[in-house]
Amino acid sequence: MSLAEYFENIKGMGVLATSDSDGNVDIAVYSRPYIIDEKTIAFSMLDKLSYSNIQSNPKAAYMFVEQGEGYAGKRLHLTKTGEEKDEERIKQIKQQHSKAKDYDGKVRHLIYLTVDKIRPLVGDKT
Numbered sequence: 001m002s003l004a005e006y007f008e009n010i011k012g013m014g015v016l017a018t019s020d021s022d023g024n025v026d027i028a029v030y031s032r033p034y035i036i037d038e039k040t041i042a043f044s045m046l047d048k049l050s051y052s053n054i055q056s057n058p059k060a061a062y063m064f065v066e067q068g069e070g071y072a073g074k075r076l077h078l079t080k081t082g083e084e085k086d087e088e089r090i091k092q093i094k095q096q097h098s099k100a101k102d103y104d105g106k107v108r109h110l111i112y113l114t115v116d117k118i119r120p121l122v123g124d125k126t
Contacts, residue, residue, distance in 0.1 A: 003115070004035040006074070011067040016043065018053035018060045026053055033062065033076075034093050036112065040081070044090055045109045054080050054111055065121060073121035082112040 001009075016030040026049045033041035041062075045051040054060060058080035066072040084090070090110050 003038055003041070003118075007032045007035060007064075010064075012065050012073060013067070014062060014064045016050055016060060016062050018050050019057050020053045021056040024053075026050060030062065032064065033113075034096050034110075039115050040112060041076070041078070041115060042093065042110050042112050044094060045111050046106055047109075051109055051111070060113065063121065071122045075119040075121060076115050077117040077119070078113040079116055080111060081114050084110040084112070086110075 012032075014030045014032055015027055017025060017027045019025040028048075028050050030043060030050075033043055036042055045054070060078045060080070062076040062078060064073045064076075085107075087108075090108050093110060
């Protein structure tokens with residue numbers, strides 16, 4: 001199953017982990033990613049700690065826990081590759097999610113990340 005199909009069809013909850021250049025870690029609940037292609041995802045970020053961290057340290061991890069019994073999901077190891085602040089582009093890409101909130105006037109940044117590695121939520125063989 002492709003990443004686009006996975007995130008389109010599987011219900012669950014996501015958590016993004018970032019750290020600053022000194023290694024101070026933060027975790028935050030995040031919506032499912034916007035799928036650009038099979039190796040690139042994006043998140044819409046406000047000017048908060050996750051955004052600040054990704055500016056000083058391009059590495060991040062995203063954990064998606066599937067809804068239901070047991071422990072199923074994915075862990076994505078990520079590297080920031082770009083950023084966009086164009087409001088129209090951000091509105092356009094947010095349409096990928098049916099539950100996307102209407103534009104609220106807050107400054108948002110569209111952060112592009114390469115998917116370096118995909119691991120299962122548990123039971124990793126590596």
